[in-house]
Amino acid sequence: MEVTQLAVDQIIKAFLFILFAFFSVFLTLALFFYFSRKKIVKIAVEKKNQEIHYQKEILQSVIQTQEDERMRIAQDLHDDISSKLNIVSLNTHLLKTPNLSESEYNEIIDNVVNLTAKALENSRRIAHDLLPPVFEKFGLHAAIEELVNEFSSAKNVQVKYTNSLDFSYLEVNYQLHIFRILQELLNNSIRHGKASEISINFVENNSKNTCFYSDNGVGFDMKSTNKKRGIGMQNIDSRVNFLGGKINIHSEINKGVQIDFNF
Numbered sequence: 007m008e009v010t011q012l013a014v015d016q017i018i019k020a021f022l023f024i025l026f027a028f029f030s031v032f033l034t035l036a037l038f039f040y041f042s043r044k045k046i047v048k049i050a051v052e053k054k055n056q057e058i059h060y061q062k063e064i065l066q067s068v069i070q071t072q073e074d075e076r077m078r079i080a081q082d083l084h085d086d087i088s089s090k091l092n093i094v095s096l097n098t099h100l101l102k103t104p105n106l107s108e109s110e111y112n113e114i115i116d117n118v119v120n121l122t123a124k125a126l127e128n129s130r131r132i133a134h135d136l137l138p139p140v141f142e143k144f145g146l147h148a149a150i151e152e153l154v155n156e157f158s159s160a161k162n163v164q165v166k167y168t169n170s171l172d173f174s175y176l177e178v179n180y181q182l183h184i185f186r187i188l189q190e191l192l193n194n195s196i197r198h199g200k201a202s203e204i205s206i207n208f209v210e211n212n213s214k215n216t217c218f219y220s221d222n223g224v225g226f227d228m229k230s231t232n233k234k235r236g237i238g239m240q241n242i243d244s245r246v247n248f249l250g251g252k253i254n255i256h257s258e259i260n261k262g263v264q265i266d267f268n269f
């Protein structure tokens with residue numbers, strides 16, 4: 007009888023022990039999942055915050071570029087058009103002066119003709135800077151060819167451009183972003199890199215439209231430049247972002263710059 011009672015006690019003890027062990031394991035697992043979930047949520051929130059911060063930076067640089075563009079156009083209009091039309095206006099008023107000699111009359115007319123010709127030429131240049139006419143008429147490929155030729159002839163640099171993509175199916179907006187990216191890259195290669203050779207190559211890479219860009223200039227230190235990225239590179243970032251693509255930038259001092267972006 008006593009032996010049976012002892013066995014029952016032991017079974018109960020063992021049962022309680024197993025129950026306790028189960029409970030401990032359950033509690034540990036529950037705590038583990040609770041905290042790891044909290045950590046995952048925290049990481050996700052941090053990532054989202056970073057994304058928002060990045061979007062804000064992009065927006066800021068877009069606004070900044072717009073303002074810079076406006077200021078540049080305003081200056082161009084003021085210096086190259088308004089000031090000339092002002093003098094044209096003054097000269098035409100002078101024509102009303104009574105008793106003008108023939109030579110005075112001719113001088114005024116010459117002034118008016120010259121100044122209007124200059125104002126016309128400047129207004130063409132301003133319009134060209136805003137949107138090259140070749141772009142509207144013949145699309146991105148022709149516009150890049152023209153850009154490359156302009157750089158090659160004016161800036162003492164050899165620019166090699168090859169393209170195996172068809173841009174015609176791209177929205178004009180997209181084409182314009184790609185054009186502006188190349189303008190900035192070329193300007194940087196000349197201004198900062200002092201490059202003598204530049205290569206631009208559009209190909210399909212991993213079934214994505216990709217542009218490979220490189221120069222043989224002085225390059226830059228990626229670590230220090232990342233901190234002082236100018237508006238130019240930020241704009242490129244936001245344009246590539248708009249194109250739904252990714253950009254890779256690589257450079258080392260004295261080893262030029264290698265950049266690729268897809269869209």
Ligand SMILES: Nc1ncnc2c1ncn2[C@@H]1O[C@H](COP(=O)(O)OP(=O)(O)OP(=O)(O)O)[C@@H](O)[C@H]1O
Nearest residue numbers: 194195198199223225226231235236237238239263
């Ligand atoms: N091709 C290049 N060769 C050498 N350094 C370069 C090149 N491209 C960019 N850099 C470096 O990266 C920096 C940032 O370039 P970014 O275009 O953003 O600004 P920026 O050209 O100085 O000014 P901006 O806002 O007028 O473009 C440059 O100041 C330069 O130091």
Ligand SMILES: [Mg+2]
Nearest residue numbers: 194236238239
């Ligand atoms: Mg720049």
